[in-house]
Amino acid sequence: xxxYSFVNYTGDGETVNYTxxxxxxxxxxxxVYVQGILKNSGVHYSFLNASTIQFTSAPLExxxxxxxxxxxxxxxxxxxxxxxxxxxxxxxKDSTQLFYLMQEAYDMLTLAxxxxxxxxxxxxxxxxxxxxxxxxxxxxxxxxxxxxxxxxTYADEPIYEWDEDGIVVYELGVFSRxxxxxxxxxxxxxxxxxxxxxxxxxxxxxxxxxFVKLDANGNVAGFxxxxxxxxxxxxxxxxxxxxxxxxxxxxxxxxxxDTETSTVGISGNLxxxxxxxxxxxxxxxxxxSHIAAGVVEATHIKxxxxxxxxxxxxxxxxxxxxxxxxxxxxxxxNAIEAGHIAANAxxxxxxxxxxxxxxxxxxxxxxxxxxxxxxxxxGLLKSSDDKIQVDLTNKWIKVWDxxxxxxxxxxxxx
Numbered sequence: 001x002x003x004y005s006f007v008n009y010t011g012d013g014e015t016v017n018y019t020x021x022x023x024x025x026x027x028x029x030x031x032v033y034v035q036g037i038l039k040n041s042g043v044h045y046s047f048l049n050a051s052t053i054q055f056t057s058a059p060l061e062x063x064x065x066x067x068x069x070x071x072x073x074x075x076x077x078x079x080x081x082x083x084x085x086x087x088x089x090x091x092x093k094d095s096t097q098l099f100y101l102m103q104e105a106y107d108m109l110t111l112a113x114x115x116x117x118x119x120x121x122x123x124x125x126x127x128x129x130x131x132x133x134x135x136x137x138x139x140x141x142x143x144x145x146x147x148x149x150x151x152x153t154y155a156d157e158p159i160y161e162w163d164e165d166g167i168v169v170y171e172l173g174v175f176s177r178x179x180x181x182x183x184x185x186x187x188x189x190x191x192x193x194x195x196x197x198x199x200x201x202x203x204x205x206x207x208x209x210x211f212v213k214l215d216a217n218g219n220v221a222g223f224x225x226x227x228x229x230x231x232x233x234x235x236x237x238x239x240x241x242x243x244x245x246x247x248x249x250x251x252x253x254x255x256x257x258d259t260e261t262s263t264v265g266i267s268g269n270l271x272x273x274x275x276x277x278x279x280x281x282x283x284x285x286x287x288x289s290h291i292a293a294g295v296v297e298a299t300h301i302k303x304x305x306x307x308x309x310x311x312x313x314x315x316x317x318x319x320x321x322x323x324x325x326x327x328x329x330x331x332x333x334n335a336i337e338a339g340h341i342a343a344n345a346x347x348x349x350x351x352x353x354x355x356x357x358x359x360x361x362x363x364x365x366x367x368x369x370x371x372x373x374x375x376x377x378x379g380l381l382k383s384s385d386d387k388i389q390v391d392l393t394n395k396w397i398k399v400w401d402x403x404x405x406x407x408x409x410x411x412x413x414x
Contacts, residue, residue: 003110004103006068011059020051024069025077025097033066034059071100 007021011034024030027047032039039045048054059065078094080086199216211224211234219238226232241251256265382389387400399408 003107005100005107006066009065009067011061011063011065013061014058016055016058017048017052018055018065018067020053020067022069023100025071025093025100029069029071029100031068031070033068035063036066069100069104071097071104073101073104 005022007019009018020030027041030053032041032045032053034044041047043056045053045055053067076094077097078090080090080094200214208227209224211222213220213222213224213236220236221238222236224232224234224236226234239253239256241253243249243251252267254267257263258265376392378393380389380391380393387402389398391397395411397408397410398406401407
C-alpha cells in the first residue's frame with residue numbers, strides 16, 4: 001500500500017537516484033534512512049532536484065531505503081504577530097504544516113496497526129497496535145525474565161566439572177560460586193556478575209553504547225562500542241592475539257600497543273609487502289650494520305639517485321670499485337676536476353693506450369710540461385702568437401717579426 005509521508009525502496013547495488021513522491025515544505029524535512037540508519041544530506045546524498053535525491057554511492061543490494069517527511073512537529077513555521085498583514089503564503093504554510101503533520105501521524109498509526117483506515121473506528125486495533133509495539137523497556141523486561149529463569153532453573157542443580165581426579169560437583173549449583181545483579185534502566189540494561197574471589201564480569205547495553213568488561217586478578221580486559229559525534233571501537237587489553245576458530249594452534253600476536261609511549265609494535269613476520277614507505281623511515285634510522293653484505297646491488301639503485309652530496313669525502317676508494325665498473329658513460333662532462341684526483345693517483349699503466357689524443361688536450365695545459373715527449377712526426381707546431389710555425393707534414397719553417405713581416409722561410413727540411 002502507499003503512504004502519504006514516506007516511501008520504501010530496495011537497493012540493487014547500482015541505483016543512486018531515488019524519487020521523492022510526496023510534497024514537503026523544506027528540504028530539511030526530508031529524511032533519508034538506509035537499513036534504519038539516518039543519512040546526512042551533503043555527505044551521503046544530495047538533492048538532484050526537488051523530487052529526486054542522489055546517493056554518493058549506491059545502497060547495497062537488498063538494503064531498505066526509506067525516504068520520509070518529518071514536518072517539524074516540535075516547532076511552528078509561522079508565528080503570527082498582532083497588527084501584521086496576513087499574507088496568503090503565510091496562511092498556506094501554517095495550514096500545510098498542520099496538514100502534513102496529520103498525514104504523518106496517520107501513516108505511523110496505520111503502519112503500527114496494519115489496519116489501514118479502520119484504526120480510527122476500531123478501539124481494539126488501536127489497543128493492539130500499542131501493545132504489540134516493541135520498546136526498550138520491554139526488551140529489558142524480557143532480558144530480566146531470562147536471567148530470572150536461569151536462576152530459578154539452575155539454582156539447585158549441580159554443575160559438573162571434570163578434573164584429573166574425576167568429577168567435581170558444586171552442591172548448590174551455578175550461583176554457589178557467584179552472584180549476579182541485573183540493572184534495568186529506561187534506556188539501558190546492565191548485568192554484573194561477581195564470584196567469591198571478587199572477580200567481576202560486566203555487560204552493558206545502552207542506546208548508543210555497548211561494552212563488556214572482565215575484572216580479575218588485578219587486570220581488566222574488555223571492549224566497547226560507542227556512537228556519539230564519532231563512532232568508536234575501544235579495546236582494553238595488554239595483548240591482542242588471534243587464534244583459529246577451532247581453538248587449535250598457538251595464538252598469534254600481530255601487534256603490541258604501549259599506551260605510555262603511544263607506540264605500536266608490529267610483528268615483522270606479518271608486514272604486508274610495500275606497507276613501509278620512505279616517509280615512514282626516520283632519518284639515520286638505517287645504518288650500515290642493518291644491511292647485509294651483498295644485499296644492495298646496482299639494480300636496486302635508481303639512476304641519478306646517488307648525488308655528489310650523498311658521498312662523503314674519501315668514501316670511494318680503489319678497493320670499493322670493481323674492475324671496469326666505472327665507464328665513460330657513467331661520468332658526467334666536467335665531473336672530474338684536478339682537485340678530485342690525488343697526487344700520483346693516475347699512472348701510465350692506468351691509461352689505456354691511444355686514449356689521450358690531441359683533441360682531448362688543452363694547448364695551454366701543455367705549456368709547462370718539461371719532459372721527453374718522444375718523436376713528433378707530423379702536424380703543425382706554432383708559438384702562441386703564431387709568429388713561429390713549423391709544419392712537419394709539408395716540411396717548412398716560417399718566422400715573422402713583430403710587424404708581421406716574414407723574415408725566415410725555409411721551404412724544405414730534409
